[in-house]
Amino acid sequence: MSSTVHIVPFACPKFDTFVVSQRQVGKHMTGLHGRDFLSITDMATSDMLELLTLAAQLKSGAVTIDCKGKILGLLFRKSSTRTRVSFSSAMWRLGGQVIDLNVSVMQVSRGEPVKDTARILSSYLDVLAIRTYEQAELQEFADYADIPIINALTDLEHPCQILADFQAVQESFDGQLSGLTMTYLGDGNNVAHSLILGCALAGMNIRVATPPDYQPDAAIVEQGRKIAGDRSTVTVLTDPKAAVEGAHVLYTDVWASMGQEDLAESRIPIFQPYQINNELLAIADKTAIVLHCLPAHRGEEITDAVIEGPQSRVWQEAENRMHAQQALLVQLLGGHS
Ligand code: CP
Ligand code: NVA
DSSP states (O other), rough: OOOOOEEEEOOTTTTTTOOOOOOOOOOOOOOOTTTBBGGGGOOHHHHHHHHHHHHHHHTSSSSSEEETTEEEEEEEEEOOOOHHHHHHHHHHHHOOOEEEEGGGGGGGGTTOOHHHHHHHHHOOOOOEEEEEHHHHHHHHHHHOOOOOEEESOOOSHHHHEEEEEEEHHHHHHHOOTTEEEEEEEEEOOHHHHHHHHHHHHHHEEEEEEEEGOOOHHHHHHHHHHHHHHTSEEEESSSSOOOOOOOOOOOOOOOOOTTTTTGGGGHHHHHHHOOOHHHHHTTTTTTTTEEEOOOOBBBBTTTTTTHHTTBBBOOOHHHHHHHHHHOOOOOHHHHHHH
């Protein structure tokens, strides 16, 4: 890869304005252009690998893409530090602008239908990232909006997270994803769902170890197995040690997600055997890395020693949210050269 910084022209589908570039190169429209990103499965494997390559180039500074004139809206019904700020920073770094919508003062909070809100916002914005509870609400926005809608986390999936996670895996394993084994420990939640589907797309083996009553959605597991075919495996189990043995990536998330705060205390003893600690980490492959989408509850799903230890990649994983989402915005808005 050349170390020269290229400012690449960006084609804006609505306004068709090209930013003057240092180097004129042809426009390349991607498979994601104009599409919604509601699930990690809205990407083909090739789209995902292309996006990760672009994310790495953006991170290294090998490529700069200008999206001047583009506006990203953020509509968040749940708390967020990383997703909200990394999307904002990503769009600003692309030369675009961001409107962080305050949903509590929007008419949709007073009963204006989602389908009306979606059509109105479509005419003001170029892309809209939504964090909400029900996947059905996200889908309704997508059905009525004519701009790309991004899933910034629902109760079902968290696909933007997985892009950053995979970028971190590639950084530790020489660009590799396919053939590696990831073990997810804890609650079979939104992050687990997107990891199951994302690993299947990437040709990674995934093992998900949860307490018996907290397994991932069976339909997601089945979908993951269908996508994986004979390239990789999707294994759901309850034994954390068996799940971790020889794994290349250990991953965990909070035991009680947003909206489940009242269950947090009672879940601690149930989930304790699934904590990522040095004892469990010792069973993994000796090159294993540890990921966590954050925010973390030290002493619950992960120990302080592990998250601060030499095998932790959580800080670069979190940084990658910004790079991967820059690449995502570029792909959804019209591709790059
Ligand atoms: N990982 C993640 O999505 O973090 P936030 O909830 O802070 O956005
Ligand atoms: N499963 C967690 C992820 C937070 C990024 C939640 O939904 O709260």
